[in-house]
Amino acid sequence: MTVTVLRPGPLTVLKDRGRAGHAGQGVAPSGAVDRSARARANALVGNSPDAAVLECTLGGLRVRFDSPATAVLTGTDAVLSVGGDHAGVEEVVEVPAGAEVTVTMPRRGLRSYLAVRGGFAVPPVLGSRSTDRLTGIGPPRPAAGDVLPIGTAPPGGRGTGTASARGATPPAGEPWEVDIGPRDDWFTAVALETLLSAEFTVSPASDSVGLRLTGPALSRSRTAELPSEGVVRGAIQVPPDGQPIIFQSDHPVTGGYPVIAVLTPAAADLAAQARPGAKVRFAVAPG
Incomplete structure (x- = not known):
């Protein structure tokens, strides 16, 4: 199973839990910027907690799923569109083979997380599939034409995570x-x-x-x-x-x-x- 990147948007990178244990080598953990949104995305599609997702800043991502897949978008109020049909907020969707999937620009919030059941199985670097933008360690930023492998789906069905439409920005008046x-x-x-x-x-x-x-x-x-x-x-x-x-x-x-x-x-x-x-x-x- 693979995903072909048609348009990466302003900034899309791969993120997982991060690469803990390398501070002595000068390597920071990195990982998703919004950790709870990434964790929620994996939970909703039934992935293991350490599965890699795509972190999309200000949307703009367009990909094609080359095999049937299960996917979800979390983190902001950006819309996940599958073949022109819009999913609800943090709605888990079944993507048919050959379908184009887009992530719109969010009205609120900054970073959206696209998870697919099985996770993005690019080669890990120092035990992590996270792109560290400070050091350049990790997989390169996906570019148009790149083909990203999807890992083997874990046993069982969809996850039991609970969708959350939280504001994606600090609530007004709350510090x-x-x-x-x-x-x-x-x-x-x-x-x-x-x-x-x-x-x-x-x-x-x-x-x-x-x-x-x-x-x-x-x-x-x-x-x-x-x-x-x-x-x-x-x-x-x-x-x-x-x-x-x-x-x-x-x-x-x-x-x-x-x-x-x-x-x-x-x-x-x-x-x-x-x-x-x-x-x-x-x-x-x-x-």
């Missing part, structure tokens, strides 16, 4: 939750108060490496340089200009700027769907 630290002592009390009270705007310079925000500067209490140290997805790093950067899935292994807070996993998934111009507020996670 993203963070855990404060680990370098809050590098910032003034005013900076911490500003982080939790001010509104920030997503910059057009954002990508899967980092979500760049603009807003009131977060002032430091120290002028010294911080030695590079390990960072994680969701870390909010603050460079000297005081404008925060939220690390996303393709973040580097280490960073040299202090981290004022870290997004909760759910908030990090919301960050994956934030378009340039979106407004962001933060609050301390309960507990």
Whole structure:
């Protein structure tokens, strides 16, 4: 079973759980930017949790299924069209052989996830089928004319995952939750108060490496340089200009700027769907 790429859209890459365990070699985990949407897509078609999917930024993807297949689209309100027929939000569909499947541009959200039963079986690199855009490690970006193999369908039928039409962007008026630290002592009390009270705007310079925000500067209490140290997805790093950067899935292994807070996993998934111009507020996670 194969899928032929007819049009890749603005940015389509392969993503799975990521390549854990290689930080010592300078290789970050990568993986899907919106982890919950990718996991939900695999669950809906009955795949194993580590199956690879296509992560489509702003839609535009068009492919042809060369054999009958089962597919689903999650993550945004983009429409999955099969031979001209539109599927519902996160509706699992049966795709006949030879059918063309398209992903429209979403009205809300940024990244959609196309899963097919059996997963996309491209050769793994360092144990993962994720494309890391920072390092270039992993399978290349699909281009028009590429043929992607589909793996063997797992035993049983469709999955038992529950479709979710969540907003794909932070709900209006609801802040993203963070855990404060680990370098809050590098910032003034005013900076911490500003982080939790001010509104920030997503910059057009954002990508899967980092979500760049603009807003009131977060002032430091120290002028010294911080030695590079390990960072994680969701870390909010603050460079000297005081404008925060939220690390996303393709973040580097280490960073040299202090981290004022870290997004909760759910908030990090919301960050994956934030378009340039979106407004962001933060609050301390309960507990």
